[in-house]
Amino acid sequence: MVPISHSHTAYEPLQLEEDPSDQPVMYPSKGRKPLGPRTSQSTKLDDDSTKEESINKTQAVQPQPLQRGHIWILDIVTSISMIAITLPLFAFAFVVHRLNNKTVDEGHWKTLHDIANKLATIFPIIFALVIGRTIRKIAAWKLERGARLHSLEQLMGSLTVGSTVTTQISLVCLNVLALLLIITWSLSPLGSQASLQVISVQQVPVDTSTAVHYFSTDMEPGFSEGDIWMGPSLDALYASSLMAPASIRNSPMDLWDNVKVPDLSRLSHGVTANDTGWISASSGSDVTYSSILGIPLSNFSTIGNTSFKMETSYISVSCINNTIQNSTSEQLPVTYTSIEQTEEPSGPLPKNGTYYGFPTNGSFSLAIDGYYQGTYGNIKDFENDTRTYEPLTLMFQSKSWEIGQTVAYCPITTTFVESQVSCDGNLCAVTAMRSSSIPHANGNLTNLGFLAAFGEFTSQLYTAAGNLHDATSSATELFIQNPDLAVDAGLSSAVLTNLTVDELSIGLQQVINAYWYGSYDPVSFMSGLEVSDSVGNTANNNKTAQAISSVYKEVYVCHQAWLFVFLLSTIIMFLAALIGAVLSMVNKGPELLGYCSSLIKDTPYLRGPNKGASALSGSERARKFKDIRLKLVDVEGEKEAGYIALVEDDGLWPAGKLKKGRLYR
16 A cells, blocks of 8 residues: 555555464554564565555556546436426416416316325425535535535535534534525425415305395285285294294294394393494394294395395384283173274274274184274375374283183384395394384384274184184184294193283284284295296385395415415525536536545555545445445554554454544544
8 A cells, every 4th residue: 555644654454374373463564563463364474565566556546537427417417307306396386376366176176285285295305305416516616615624514414404403513503604504404394384385275255246135014915905815825824933843933034934023122122233223133042033924035145145134114012911801701801892893984093992803702802992094005105194193002812711811902013124134045134123214104003003904814813723622722822822832722721811011012913923914925925035027027025125145165375475485495496406507517526525435535544556546526436446345443453542544344453443441543
């Protein structure tokens, strides 16, 4: 071997003849000072040494220029690949940005989602390939121009995310280069996560204006025509409503999906209206509805949300007493004047304490203490009437076969309301109410105040739920007592004497409104509102409201913050690939940094000459001498202080093993 100018003596191993009584010995190349005990190989030393020197001369490395050859071509291909591998990432970001707020295509979204999931996995791999290669190129570039060892160690120790952190800690350094390396590598997990978070699917409302039709409570009452020809349909509608389950009674919609209108006076108890008079109406069992029958709707979207306002009215009943008559007679306790024997009024009949009603042998009766001019009519015709009216009073009587008989006096009025209706799909509810602000007739008037109409209404109501056995009550009375008991009609007797005035009022109000407004058009209540007649004209029993329909659709949402992170990571990667490509062309020296093969380049402790020319790169040297075994040993094992070096592991260095506690220089 060629001697080196270290302060210690250089040694080279010699192959000696084997002597069974001795152990291997090492001789200095000049001076021949032994490293350890002699071996049987010490014979013929001078001849072998001469032979080895001769071999070394024949194996001497011939000088060669700095040429890259196939390595240069591989570098170009690698540089182009590093640049090209970043381009699909830009394409992904472009597609994601373009899809923002676009309608989702299910198949397209599945493909995009799969790509994002795979990209999250391969992004750190691509990032490590590009950034790691560029850092090696930068370190080689700095080495050719002269660089501090500290900087080279920082760069070559920062080829992965984890090693970047541990290298800065082990070198105990916090400088600009350390911060740049940490920030750069932090983009690897951030970019990976950004590929997952950059796009998602959300449901957004798309508002459209549409005309919703709803039943008009201002139309001509069914009992104002002199002939209630829909009697069977009306009775079926009424009986079904009375006997509906509790889930329907407490629901904002009735059996036929008609939206029910709450009772405004009871809704406002303890609730403060807002500045425009609206009172919130939350759905649930705590809401008292004005009727057990709702308002039919049509022409609203059953997809998404629809909201609109509607103007309706209902008859309000406010009883002032609930008197118990301890009569044992099978007849109702209070007599009243039969409507059948009353002359058609020539004008309004003032209240004089006389009650008029249709005679009945049933279990309950209704009578009224006055009436308006005309046998039939509609209070809508009184909108311009400025006269003062007092509310008419109903007298309600009910037989109780067990305790006694109930007699209640209940003033009746008409309440005009405006309701805010909200529909989620085909489920609708009144969410807010206020008193109507448009002109109406006097609220003390009611359509029950027309004598003939009242007579026909009550005569039909008495038998609406069917004929009864003796000593039993109708579904109407049982409903007023307790809605759950309506199904026992004809089987049991109602006891209304224990009801409070308010309980009696709301029960009576709900059944009156159901039967009265149901008479307008029972078919529409059960089978749906007719939007137009046979010739295409808008049906006269409808009102129209402008509704806002919000149909939800799925759209792509590009999250701009994550898009920025993803693009930043990709741009840094792209620039790094360009820098790596440029430095590959600029760097002239062989790549030595980061290769273990570079350790044998100039070491004197190997057999033969220096292992390869100095112009070989680390990868070339590794391929050429891939079969050499290396070992870290103490090459000065005979001295008090040893010297650690890399040697060829050929079995000639047993005395050079490293030992704990020994000093090394």
